[in-house]
Amino acid sequence: MRKPIIAGNWKMNKTPYQAQVLVKQIDEYELDPAVEAVVCVPAIDLQAVNEVLDGSQLHLGAQNMYFEDHGAFTGEISPAMLKDLEVEYVIIGHSERREIFKEDDALIQKKVAAVLANGMKPILCVGETLEERVAGEEEDKVRGQLLKDLEGLKPEDFEKVVIAYEPIWAIGTGKTASADDAEAMAAFIRKTVGETFGKEAAERVRIQYGGSVKPDNVREIMSMDDVDGALVGGASLEAPSFISLVNYREDL
Ligand code: PGA
Secondary structure, three states, rough: OOOEEEEOOOOOOHHHHHHHHHHHHHHHOOOOOOEEEEEEOOOOHHHHHHHHHOOOEOOOOOOOOOOOOOOOOOOOHHHHHHHHOOOOOEEOOOOOHHHOOOOHHHHHHHHHHHHHHHHOEEEEEEEEOOHHOOOOOOHHHHHHHHHHHOOOOOOOHHHHOOOOOOHHHHOOOOOOOOHHHHHHHHHHHHHHHHHOOOOOHHHHHEEEEEEEOOOHHHHHHHHOOOOOOEEEEEOOOOOHHHHHHHHHHHHO
């Protein structure tokens, strides 16, 4: 059984103090223990959040890292630095990193491998642009990203790998892919992992949908067979909405 995983991607929001306040607010509520709840916070907030995570139900995540262990890479953050702050998940290859910061699949592949080599779990983001969807190229695009970004992984790595399908046209736009579209791509991702890494890898890998997930659409998205979670930007920045996302099963 794959455990559902709801991850907040705070992006470039919240100072260390504001981050502590939000995490404490979330922790005042009881979160569904059957759901893994993750907060992926800005690098500068990791220490502050880690300090208030004792006894918390939340798992800690980062939003990016470099693949080298240390050295002359001004402005970058290493896997060891994240591990030292008890980071468990690292988002890799978010479309904002790909588009704004020009990260390519060769770099993303190295980052995914480095996250795993350092005992952490990657949340690899893939997804197509609106033009690619209109042209009917979404599967080719996502397949290409998966084959390049996951190259070299072993079947057992998929116990730890999370893949977030985030159609770029749905991020921060209020437009959500329909639950059927999310399921179709999640099933395609699972099939591609299966063909490349074997049946067990396909059964193990957790697949999230991301793009304008909100308390009022999370349940429908999470009801899909191949969707195991959600990666959430905007709606993860306030405690009440993040809590209703994590507790999506409760008011069924
Ligand atoms: P959104 O962002 O929920 O604000 O659309 C999702 C993401 O970029 O991970």
